Amino acid sequence: MKIYVCIKRVPDTAARIRIASDGVSIDAAGVKYIISPYDEFAIEAALRLKEKQGEGEVVAVTVGSAAAAEQLRGALAMGADRAILLKGEPGWDGLETARALAAALRDAGADLILFGMKAVDSDQQQVGPMVGEMLDLPCITVAADVEVEDGIALCHREVEGGVEVLEAPLPAVVTMTKGAIEPRYASLKGIMAAKKKPLEEKDAQLGAGRIRLEKLSLPADRKEGRVVGEGPDAVAELVRLLREEAKVI
């Protein structure tokens, strides 16, 4: 089974975001970059499927600058067999990123294409299902797990008020969220091995995009709050404020 995992290089979730002087990008100084956390669930799911089946190939793919090779090496260190860097700068239009991935994956012989359910920078939550549509493949989004039996992908999906069990015939696209499994840490041996694994680079077929970013700004500061009091005695005053001042109850 051939599994492609599409990942993205993003700022660390613990990073403080500062806007650069151009007003349309973030100040990267001192910011650590990571594999988007949901993509790690996708990598882990792919590795487990391969291990369970006892055969197969896991290929990590990204659209990104040369620096994104670092995240591909991270995926290789976790256990992916090879990696493809589609060189280009993914913009704010996810449709273009999807187009570049679809072009690269169209004839790649994938049985399963996994994504994290969203990248934690642009937060659009759209590239996975777009690739599914472009390749005319069934797609399950926000899956907590993925199993394969008899050529069918089987996923659990949390929805409002319950859990759905969904299935789709392979080849299929699945976007992953956090489930019961934790992504593995790369071992030292894995990190050493990753250096020798193939990492292919080619140009991404990336259009200009039709979502134009006018500006990035920091969210308005919340006005200074106040401590109403200490302990249960403060509850009466809190309820009064919620009712009379905030008018939310």
Place this chain on the structure above:
Amino acid sequence: MATVLAIAEQRDGSLRRVAHETVTAARTLAESVGGETHALLLGGAGVESLAPELGRFGADTVHVGTADVLADYQPDAWASAVASFVKEHGFDTVLFAATSTGRDLAPRVAARLDVPLASDAVELETEDRALRITRPVYAGKAMATVVVDAEPRLVSLRPNVFTPIERAGAATVSSFQPVTGESRVRLRERQQATGGQLDVGEATIVISGGRGMQGPERWQILEELRDAFGGRAALGASRAVVDAGWRPHAEQVGQTGKTVAPALYIAVGISGAIQHLAGMRTAGTIVAINKDPDAPIFKVADYGIVGDAFEVVPKLAEAIRAHVT
């Protein structure tokens, strides 16, 4: 003439609150350019009974498409029905709700129509017919203002941000036969959660617990506080307690969980890590209950109580119950 289409979300025979929000936002947008407001209502037999309600929230015309396969949400059928309808009629703007259904549906429709999608908007502004969309990025640590250079402009709206406005108005109802295509993703089973609780991303009141709750067996006081609000509230959780396995990931608020914008957010025993604050800072009113007076959560909270959650929360639940009932 400019036309705005709202995709109306319904479930089990009722319109969801987000449908009111989406239609109202469509109306506001249409009025700002002197255009018309349309709503698309899809579902199984009988769904047309919901059309007048969409008229009251601002639709001039409600297009009703019924098919058995549309009775529940099914990605392929819904994407096909919406995309083919939009292609046939042509709209300037199509608005979705950024619910779990809308977030699944909108990108598929965008790809089928070959137009971009701006997800999770919190502000829409028109100027000379250009639509300026503001949406949180980096989980709300920054805001991006974007313009979509394509038609139709597809936008999904964050729940609880656009206030529904009811008015005296009646919509023209127009029925059509939806194109549902082939369904490849199949629902094998639906396991109901107990009592069909509200999702944290859509509730107007959220009560979140953090590590200060000390253990998963102690969540009862938060459940009682939630219940005191009489079905309007949902439980949330910090990343720490989800990572510890105390609570399901579906409840997680923050950068690797959900970004929420309820009218009232009550953080209990949550210190306020940057990635949690990013996920809830657009809430209307924030209340923090924490033992540590120096916890960063107090910096964003409108009202704070320094104290033991196990003493404060039951008292608060009691006061809310007395107030609500």
